[in-house]
Amino acid sequence: MGFRSLAKFNVALLAKQGWRFMNNPTSLAARVYKAKYFPNTTFIESSLGNNSSFTWKSIWAARGVLKEGLCWKVGNGSEIFVFNDAWVPDLQHSRLSFHVNSLNDFRVADLIDHSSRKWRREVLEATFSEFIVEKILRIPLATEANDDVVAWCGEHSGEFSVRSAYKLLQSHEVDPTAYVLQNAYKNFYKKLWSLNLPSKIKITTWKISWNYLPTRVNMHHRRLSTILLCPRCGAGAEDINHLFRECPVSLEIWKQLDLLEVLKNSDMMFKEWLAWAFEECSFRQCRLFCCSLWAIWDERNRGVHERVWRSVEETVKFIRNYILELDAVENVTLMKKAQVELKKWKPPSEQFVKI
Known part of the structure; x- marks a missing residue:
């Protein structure tokens, strides 16, 4: 009848709080949680820690949804890891580590000619398959280098929405209890x-x-x-x-x-x-x-x-x-239990009377 799964909807709401930590770091809640739980790293790379509050455990457990739906918009490429971050659109698996068996840990900036602001085709063709090279060449580069921006894949605007996060959970057929840390x-x-x-x-x-x-x-x-x-x-x-x-x-x-x-x-x-x-x-x-x-x-x-x-x-x-x-x-x-059971009274068979 079209009823929503409240468990998945709740996970999407928790993921929204994580998105706020990432995009509104100056808010009071974000500053308090960052100072207490992830002072030296980002929310996505944070660890649970010991003796954490119930609220932090719930929000932290839902970051798996954010990992699935986040992507990078390429600016200067200095903050994007080539193989471990999602930055190539329209891939079945958004991270190139699924497509390329490589241990190199270099960044997208190494694939860009910063003087002409164009992709270095010879480096791309030497590293990736033709199919992936075509997709990378379709990514537009601004004439002036801007900072890399984290966006949400589920919306054209790049802004997180509970609706798109819920659709992501529905499409992956994920058991919502997998995101509930307390379980x-x-x-x-x-x-x-x-x-x-x-x-x-x-x-x-x-x-x-x-x-x-x-x-x-x-x-x-x-x-x-x-x-x-x-x-x-x-x-x-x-x-x-x-x-x-x-x-x-x-x-x-x-x-x-x-x-x-x-x-x-x-x-x-x-x-x-x-x-x-x-x-x-x-x-x-x-x-x-x-x-x-x-x-x-x-x-x-x-x-x-x-x-x-x-x-x-x-x-x-x-x-x-x-x-x-x-x-x-x-x-x-x-x-002792067995002895008690042996002494338990039982009714006699027919034609007999027990006194």
Whole structure:
């Protein structure tokens, strides 16, 4: 009947906020978000960061729509990368990296003769196929070099509109939940709370995922401490990433527990790494993983506050024994449930009376 998909329409509205960040950088909202989340880069190239607000997570997740619909209008070509940016119109894939297998990272300015303001045909013909050369030669160049301008492909005016963004999502048949960042962590939290672990371990893991632990970096940010170095290794600032992924003590614990595989994606943001680890691990491995996170934090606190430092071998032994105790308690609970079911009253068969 022509009803709109509200999920896709919502993604288009979020993408509009990202467009405003790009084209109205002097607005109060754009300046606040840039100062907090992407001070040294652009919105398109920004990263999510840790402990971000719900609003920023939503807007940042919708930038994929902008990446699909943005294109460059060629001025002097100094800001446009030849293979990684969209600047050639009427291509099935707007970026030339889909059409040309090249690792060269040069810019469109290298393809222009700036004295005559014409395309350098010999360079084009030596680099691209005839089909792409024809499309590039159709791009008009102004007689005076202007700055390169980012435009929106969905409208002739080059201005973003929610309508065209919605059509883009419809034409690509994209699942709108792919742009909702919070869904990426739903499985993580769902699996976490379903694990057969004490509440203190699950709550600690939840705090770790939100960077709520009082690490020395967090304490320094709140002006509660001037010490930044890790108390265990002294080799780096103790933030949430160093504590669980970079500290040599933690690395040795992961190795002895046969969980070093979860550290292979070390280029991920910390929360993304946690979600990925839960996705890759079985329920039993997730129990061991969460128990290890809790034990590492507990051992750190014991060392800082009580000056008692246990060896890696002792910590690993404690973790394994703790898991064995949990398994034993679980088995006893199952046996008690089975006994209760055996004692359950059942009605007698016909022609009999049970007293």
